[in-house]
Amino acid sequence: MLRFLGPVFVFLLAIVAGCAARTQSFPPPVSPQLTRSIELSCPTVEDGCNGESDWDFLVQVLYILEVDGHVSLPSQELWVPYAQTEPYILADAARLWNTGMLESLWVEVRDDEPWANGVLAKRIIFNMVPREGDPVTPSGLPSLPPGFETPAPGHERLYP
Numbered sequence: 001m002l003r004f005l006g007p008v009f010v011f012l013l014a015i016v017a018g019c020a021a022r023t024q025s026f027p028p029p030v031s032p033q034l035t036r037s038i039e040l041s042c043p044t045v046e047d048g049c050n051g052e053s054d055w056d057f058l059v060q061v062l063y064i065l066e067v068d069g070h071v072s073l074p075s076q077e078l079w080v081p082y083a084q085t086e087p088y089i090l091a092d093a094a095r096l097w098n099t100g101m102l103e104s105l106w107v108e109v110r111d112d113e114p115w116a117n118g119v120l121a122k123r124i125i126f127n128m129v130p131r132e133g134d135p136v137t138p139s140g141l142p143s144l145p146p147g148f149e150t151p152a153p154g155h156e157r158l159y160p
Contacts, residue, residue, distance in 0.1 A: 026117045027072065027079040035071045035085040036112045036121035044104075044129050044145050057101075057130055064099065065092045067124065082109075082122045086158070089124055093159040097142055100135030102128050104142045107159040108151050125155070 027034055040058060042049030049058060062068065067088040072080045093107045105128050112121040129145060141160035151157040 025074045025077050026115050027074075027119045029117050029119065031079055031119045032081045032083065033120040033122055034115075035080045035082045035124065037123050038065070038068055038071060039123060039125045041125055041127045042130060043127055043148065049128070049130070054130075060099075060101065061096065061126070061128070064096050065126075067092045072121075085122075085124070089158060093126070096126070096128075097138055100137050101131050102138075102142070103131045104129040104145055104148075105159070106142065106144055106148065106157065108155040109158050110152075110155045124158075 040049065040061060042054070045054070047054070067085060070080050070085045070088045072078060089107060089109075093105060096102065097105050105126070108125045108127065110123050110125065112123040114120050127148070144160075
């Protein structure tokens, strides 16, 4: 029995070593700028929407967003150009604003760290101010809270 377990152990060790030796996936070097990540932010809220009470709010937001299906997924070797993502960002921002659950909303895009092979990446940031109480039907585009009228350094305002 022990003679049998020795080769099995070596075989399993070889499989584990082979999995650990897999190289990280990078986009093709000639790729256009890709969408790397989406960030949900509540910059005017004390805990930045990271508290336990904000969980339901963030789940609602994620349910509304469709752009989350349009980001690069290196583990699946799925590379999404930013130019293909932008229409989803704008549609999601309008849909999110029209829910009436926000006091304000603005979306910024910034350059993210390039992948290790030099392909450029973008990060999308949905900045939100949650509305206290019942939703209210918005009229027009959101107004921005004081101090957020201009994009942060290195950021591009995409909405509104």
